[in-house]
Amino acid sequence: MSYVTHADLGGQPGFGPVTPEPEGELFHASWEPRALALTLAMGATGSWNIDASRAMRETLPNYRDLSYYQIWLGALEQLMLQRGQVLPDEIASGEMRHPAAPVARVLKADNVPAVLAKGSPTERAAPGPARFAVGQAVRMHIGKVDHHTRLPRYVQGKCGTIEHVHGAHVFADANAQGIGEQPQWLYTVVFEEAELWGAASPRQNLSVSVDAWESYLEPTT
Secondary structure, eight states, rough: OOOOOOGGGGGGGSSSOOOOOOOTTTSSSSSSSHHHHHHHHHHTTTTTTTTHHHHHHHHHHTTGOOOOOHHHHHHHHHHHHTTSSSHHHHHTTOOOOOOOOOOSOOOOOGGHHHHHHHOOOOOOOOSSOOSSSSSOOOEEESSOOOOSSSSSSTTTTTTEEEEEEEEEEEEEEHHHHOOOOOOEEEEEEEEEEEHHHHHHSSSOEEEEEEEEEGGGGEOOO
């Protein structure tokens, strides 16, 4: 099976121009901060990892019909439904109707600033030497996969150049599936616009940078 992911809408045509919003305008409705708070609070319970949460958001079948925080809320509902932390009748009624499911830990309100400031670093010990180096030409993997992936479709099979080597980081594709962190070397790969969209595309003298794990890359020769 091939998963449909909406992680790469930036490379697809037909969505109209990007409309910039004022810097610092975080929310557009009163319920949105609550959706964010619920997502952070449930993520802190350890019931799933950040990559599983992101994968659920980006594979929602109605993704394109939802606003930003509707996507967050829809993914949260699905993650909790899968684990029996909320039941369908509670989703339908908007009311708690069953005893709360136990969780591994609870994020207290007083601890929120410190927890958010700490973040969740993803750098890990390297599994071995890096396969690629800065300045090296590489080709991105192409082909269908049977799981959610962070590799954008619009760079698959395209050639770029390694601009930066970031060290080894948690491999999101594996972590989202719950099969372990499986750290890999992470690179920034730069693509010229003509490589991505063809020589006939309007020339804007742009390049596109994509952070890509080592298993996404192949040598050009």
